Amino acid sequence: MAETRVSRSAPENPVAQPRSSLMPITAGLCAGLVSGLLLRVRTTPDVDLWLHLRIGDLLRSGQRFSEGSDPLASLADRRYVPSQWLSQIGMSAVHETAGMTGIQVLRLLLVLALGAAVLCACRATTGPSPALFATALTMFGAAASWGERPQLAGMVLLALTVALWWQASVRGVVPWAVIPTTWLWTMVHGTWVLGVALGVVLLVGGVLDGCWRGRTAASVACVPAISVVTALMTPLGVSALLEPFRVSAVARLTANEWQRPELDNPVLLVVVLSTVLAVLGLLRSTPRRWTRAITVLAAFALAVWMVRTIAVGAIVLAPALAHGVATLPRRSSPLSAPQGRSPRPVGPETRKTPREWPAWGLAAGLVLVLGGSHIATNDFAAPVSPRASRALSSLPPDSVIAVDGKAVGWVQWAHRDRRPLRDLRAEVYSVPVATAYEAFQEARPGWQEYAETQGLTAVLADRGRPLDAALRGEPAWTVAAEDPDFRLWVHR
Template sequence: MTERAQGEPRFPLLARAYAPLVALLLTALLTALVRRPLRAFDTYFHLRFGEEFRRDWSIAHPGQLSSASTNDWVPTQWLSQVALARIDDSSGTTGLVLAFAAVVVAFVAATYLLLRRHAGPGIAITLTVVVVLGCLPSLSLRPQLLSYLFLVAVLAAWDGARTTGRPPWALIPLGWLWATCHGMWLIGVAACGLLAVLVVVERRPRRTGALALLAVPAGMLLAALVTPVGPRLLTAVLLVNSRADYFAEWAAPELITVAAAPVTVLAAAAVLLLVRRTDVRPYDLGLLAMGGAFALYSDRTVPLALVTLAAVVAPGLSRWSAHRPVARTELAVALGLAAVVIAVAPNQGLVDDSADRVRPFTARLDALPAGTRVLTDWPVGGVLLRLDPGLDIPLHGYGDVYTDAELERYADLDHLEPGWDRTLAALAPGAALLPNDAPLAYALERDGWSVEQRTEELVLLAPPAS
């Protein structure tokens, strides 16, 4: 019996079949996922805001959809909102599904290729699956999905610069695009700055080379500040920190849960693998620190943490298996599977549409006079913004348009905190569409509001005639 060559797998047939099988399972998962582009109510208010920008809103000084919100807000994702509204207007739900499928597939494929640079197909596809599983709660048709894709581009660009020493100038126009598409553009600039410093520390180029590398994040920042919104983008991003108390996505995540298992496992694996390595360099430690910061900052940045930590884990695991460059056949298979997901997407029925629970009330809502103010919670209000633009929806979940005082008042209204009745009187709604189990719905019924229609989830209430 001949001795097995170093680096050769113990079961070569299983090793060759493993990556294609996992790739097929991932394709099936993505095919199921793209049936759920509208599961987040945010998609609907993004469509409404995009439509307003297409009509007459100024990007520099946009308007308001209700007198119940008065903040002098700054649009941080106007281009993606306009694009969504155009797609919806021209191609309807089919176009939205295709757009969602295309961006999701691009994100997954880019993640795989990033990891494949440092690991074999089996390790790269396994880590990609872990990343996708961890991202599932965040994958819906919202502008933030572009931020996940753009971060992969930043990581890939600096991974290449680490090898070649050449500045990734393409990130500068990406900075402009990112700043028009989503508010996490500043995180991308910060990540770019950290990685640029790490590459300089690791490669120790001459002064001109170092300055060229450091010019990339500076160029990204400048490009972001010359968008149609201008320097006000910086103040808009800093405002987000004051909103974490009102929107769960910006609160710190709970990492000791089943849902957080993928990011927790990747973080633990990254630490253990770096401890065991003897060739750890500043860049590796910087990636670990960045991934940990993303994991701790908020629920919305957990997908960024997953990608970053997977990029730390991949080189460590590759030491235990043979690593070969991407072959043309492998690339062709990946492109073929991606094409399958996109081609199948519009031919499936949608599920988990957040508007489905609102649609039974359409007839009664349409019968209300134009401009009627309808009291809702954030999710229902977000959907109604798009489904019935003739109504005045004071609460809809797009936090940028509210002042901190308004957010506090509306949170107190939702929880029946002292002063809620004064807020209700100031809003003077002509109807209310609320969850059946909402304390506010119970309080309104107790105070004489009549039930106009009820489903298992929502109740439509009318105020007393007086």
């Protein structure tokens, strides 16, 4: 038995190391620059941040979301289940302690952890240089998920789960560490169900490739099932399993990020390019072909399914992408090999080499320096100006207000005595309620009657949206305050 374990852990068809010691450094430079520069793209916080901070504050104060009146939005007609409660409480505590700087530092560290987990997953299939280049592409493809929200922590745990499954398949062992990872993930973000599904995909591929046999295969098959059972052993119980499906069923009807991505979406194009490279790797070499083939199909399906899952597809694809990148300088023809030798197919090389640690350090250092300097030179201001905020505060206490989605979370956090008609939690509204409100925000025919029915007295409208233009033509509405992005309209 011991001899079998040793033979499985030995690298199959090891990747030939590049002769130039500069290649890992170049790859590390590429991975660090891509991640660090992407961190600097946004200078304003994610619009969802404020809502998560508000919910975290409520949870820390003992608020329990039960049936009845919702504490955050007046149109909510379904109960809110805080399926991301651990993340929200953590974000609230960090913000209370260190303010927006603390939130941005937390985001930077999570992005760094995401890159490290992706790199570990890639190293399960190839050497350091291809793994670092693949990490750079993967981080670009996953960049849309880097907002200050629980989803980013979910992506880190997804990448860790990918790494654990791939490392286990290479070594022929049972990925027991996936179980506690999933248990933690259940309390962090609803994407944990995708992690379980991914485990099943990699289990099937690994069995077809002969990575696990006999009792070991039976034990590996238990990991996804046990993960689901332990996920139910959290404060939410069965709701932890049901809530992700309930959220997705409603959000797909109204939320843009739950819609199918446009073909010109830049991160989708990067994932498509990565898919092509992974397919080339499939055509050029044989190790773990079933695992890589099924992974490529699953990742591509996730990427084109909806905007929200492009990042998921990029992370799932990473190990197969790394294998494909490793095949690029090679030729499938025996003529490309030196005389008397046949070309070596690309395979896993999980043992760390001394010269790759500087490359890892360079990549991490660039992320920290570029991301840290961005935090130091930006204030990540609120979406609404102080003038408009003061005007909101001066509204009568019984005002009925509608707030654009880009600012509603901030209004709920900064003006806690206000309860907008609707907020960003798509799952707490029935379809008729959600679609009627969307029609109002788009100023479709009948929007005036909707405003009268709801008794609206104030609207914080995005200056670039149809509702703002429609309000300009209504003499009963006047501007109380405005800034470059929003106008506060009040009913006379």
